[in-house]
Amino acid sequence: MTERRKRLRTSAVLVILAALALVALWCDINAGYRSISLEELAQILSGTASQSLTYTLVDLRLPRVLTSLLVGVGLSLSGCLLQGVSRNDMADPGVLGINAGAGLLVAAFIVFVPAGLFPSAVALPVLAFAGSAAVAFLGWRLSVVRGASSPRRLLLIGVALATGLSSATSLLMLRMSDGDYAFVQNWLAGGIWGASWENVGLLAVGLALLTAGAFYASRTLNVLGLGPAAATGLGVNVPRATAALTAVAVGASGLACAVGGGLTFVGLVCPHMARRLVGPNFRALVPATVLVGVVLMLLADIISRTLLAPNEIPVGIVAAVIGAPYFLYLLAKS
Numbered sequence: 001m002t003e004r005r006k007r008l009r010t011s012a013v014l015v016i017l018a019a020l021a022l023v024a025l026w027c028d029i030n031a032g033y034r035s036i037s038l039e040e041l042a043q044i045l046s047g048t049a050s051q052s053l054t055y056t057l058v059d060l061r062l063p064r065v066l067t068s069l070l071v072g073v074g075l076s077l078s079g080c081l082l083q084g085v086s087r088n089d090m091a092d093p094g095v096l097g098i099n100a101g102a103g104l105l106v107a108a109f110i111v112f113v114p115a116g117l118f119p120s121a122v123a124l125p126v127l128a129f130a131g132s133a134a135v136a137f138l139g140w141r142l143s144v145v146r147g148a149s150s151p152r153r154l155l156l157i158g159v160a161l162a163t164g165l166s167s168a169t170s171l172l173m174l175r176m177s178d179g180d181y182a183f184v185q186n187w188l189a190g191g192i193w194g195a196s197w198e199n200v201g202l203l204a205v206g207l208a209l210l211t212a213g214a215f216y217a218s219r220t221l222n223v224l225g226l227g228p229a230a231a232t233g234l235g236v237n238v239p240r241a242t243a244a245l246t247a248v249a250v251g252a253s254g255l256a257c258a259v260g261g262g263l264t265f266v267g268l269v270c271p272h273m274a275r276r277l278v279g280p281n282f283r284a285l286v287p288a289t290v291l292v293g294v295v296l297m298l299l300a301d302i303i304s305r306t307l308l309a310p311n312e313i314p315v316g317i318v319a320a321v322i323g324a325p326y327f328l329y330l331l332a333k334s
Helices: 003-030 038-046 051-086 098-112 120-143 151-173 178-188 197-216 218-224 228-233 238-260 266-278 282-306 315-333
Strands: none
Touching: 003 051, 003 266, 003 282, 038 051, 051 197, 051 218, 051 238, 051 266, 051 282, 098 120, 098 151, 098 178, 098 238, 120 151, 120 238, 151 178, 197 218, 197 238, 197 282, 218 228, 218 238, 218 282, 228 238, 266 282, 266 315, 282 315
């Protein structure tokens, strides 16, 4: 296949993924006890819709749908970068213990901080982000041998950290009231709890900057895939590039976990699906992974809200049902 045909094929795949994302977005907006027609959407945009219809779409559905979309962006981007930096196909925020670190600090806040002392809507996202960053830094430091991080060692340390931190979170949950226990359990299962316009704005700005940074660094990611020695020979400062890209990955997963809870496997599965569609070049892989993450999360959100309606399944459970078999396939393959 010539280079021109490859570029055309990649562009076509990205356009199709973007179209699928728009279709999934519209379907997710309409998922619920009441569907919304295009005519009613036009009425809402023009300000002539009824108050109940405006409330249903603007105050209830759109924040939830856009939060799910942005969580998909953050987790898929994080997984793509972690796999590229570590050169490990099984790296993702959940496997490396990043989600578990966020969950531990969230549980500790609920147990040890008196209710009302700090607003939870502000404190919980900040703590989830801090927990993600702390565990990522700890895992990276422990994986460094003779000045270089070993991908296999990083994965094993991440699994150990995830197990230990999850156990500590379970111990803290034994001290919680029924209401707090239910909240943390839902958070750990990947319930989209932080669906508000304030969080949508913060996520959109933060993830837009991080995604732009990842796309800008796509050439560096391609060079890092050749190995530390080859990357150094091509002029890349490997430790600095690795640290910067890991920070971007942690930032993306931290923002996603802060409002989306302990979602797993999204960051693992999406880069692999995108790689099968557009190849290993990160210039195409980064946007393709993000679009796959959006489609996957919106589909998971649709299923979670409609499968057992009016009851709701945490989105993380649906995502895990999709991602766990693929994870086992990767383990068997490697």
